[in-house]
Amino acid sequence: QSALTQTASVSGSPGQSITISCTGTSSDVGGYNYVSWYQQHPGKAPKLMIFDVSNRPSGVSTRFSGSKSGNTASLTISGLQAEDEADYYCSSYTGSGTRVFGGGTKLTVL
Amino acid sequence: QVQLQESGPGLVKPSGTLSLTCGVSGDSISGSNWWSWVRQSPGKGLEWIGEIYHIGSTNYNPSLKSRVTISLDKSKNQFSLKLTSVTAADTAVYYCARVGSVSGAYFDYWGQGTLVTVSS
Numbered sequence: 001q002s003a004l005t006q007t008a009s010v011s012g013s014p015g016q017s018i019t020i021s022c023t024g025t026s027s028d029v030g031g032y033n034y035v036s037w038y039q040q041h042p043g044k045a046p047k048l049m050i051f052d053v054s055n056r057p058s059g060v061s062t063r064f065s066g067s068k069s070g071n072t073a074s075l076t077i078s079g080l081q082a083e084d085e086a087d088y089y090c091s092s093y094t095g096s097g098t099r100v101f102g103g104g105t106k107l108t109v110l
Numbered sequence: 111q112v113q114l115q116e117s118g119p120g121l122v123k124p125s126g127t128l129s130l131t132c133g134v135s136g137d138s139i140s141g142s143n144w145w146s147w148v149r150q151s152p153g154k155g156l157e158w159i160g161e162i163y164h165i166g167s168t169n170y171n172p173s174l175k176s177r178v179t180i181s182l183d184k185s186k187n188q189f190s191l192k193l194t195s196v197t198a199a200d201t202a203v204y205y206c207a208r209v210g211s212v213s214g215a216y217f218d219y220w221g222q223g224t225l226v227t228v229s230s
Contacts, residue, residue: 001172003155034215038156045205045223046148046156051216089156093215097169101148101156 004029004090004102011108017078020105022090023071028100030071034093037066037075040104041086049088050075077107085109112136114206114221122200122228128193132206132221133186140164140184144209146217147180147191149202157202161209162189196228 005023012018022029022037029035033053038046048057050066053073063078073092077084090102118130132145139145146161160170162180170178179192193200203223210218 032215034213036216038217045220046217047220048210048216048218051210051218052213055212057218091156091158091216097161098171099146099158099215101158104155 001094001098001100004092004100006088006090006102006105008103009106009108011110012077012080013110014080014082016080017076018080018107020075020077020088020090020107022073022075022092022102024073024092024100025071028092028094029068029073031095032093033068035066035068035073036091037064037073038089038091039084039086040089046089080109082109112208112219114208114219116204116206116221116224118224118226120225120227122196122226123230124197124228126196126228128191128196128200128204128226128228130191130204130206130224130226131188132190133188134208135187137208137219139182139187139189142211144169144214145180145182145189146207146209148205148207148217148220150205150223151199151202154202159191159193159204198228200226201228202226 037050040046054066147159206221207217208219
């Protein structure tokens with residue numbers, strides 16, 4: 001069970017849009033519509049931002065959206081704000097009741 | 111509001127057993143959710159450890175399976191993690207989390223995390 005692959009870092013200016021990718025295999029990301037995304041600020045617990053590829057939990061800004069194509073899932077943040085600066089992790093169900101996370105992407109708001 | 115709170119020793123000796131408990135409020139662990147443990151080594155990413163359902167069914171990360179046991183205490187509405195034969199590589203912040211019930215494929219509530227250091 002290998003970790004999903006995420007770009008180590010991404011940056012953008014306030015107001016811009018950025019996309020974070022998460023690449024897996026047909027055994028995880030590509031095999032199920034069960035990708036979720038988490039935001040983690042330093043010293044804090046992760047927070048669910050997107051579940052089941054593209055669903056937003058209640059209370060999460062509509063600036064956050066998710067999608068998937070083949071073995072790669074993506075998280076897009078539009079209208080970037082300073083408070084969005086954080087680490088972002090993807091996760092996927094892998095079958096047989098197991099789950100895997102990505103290595104994380106550090107988002108810097110310039 | 112669902113809340114989870116980890117508790118347990120912050121320091122464990124090498125080759126010893128790490129034991130943590132997650133107290134749950136605002137929801138019953140006897141309901142329709144799975145309950146999970148996730149850890150994060152210092153400066154590193156998240157690693158799923160395993161999970162448990164109220165009937166006692168468990169799933170574990172294959173890389174940790176031989177050393178991990180997750181159990182339930184329904185009377186106290188809490189679940190626990192035991193990790194045996196620990197080494198410095200097991201030093202991490204340990205989180206407990208609820209698995210969301212829409213698809214059972216995401217973590218919707220998290221504890222604040224507790225740092226466990228493995229050192230003599």
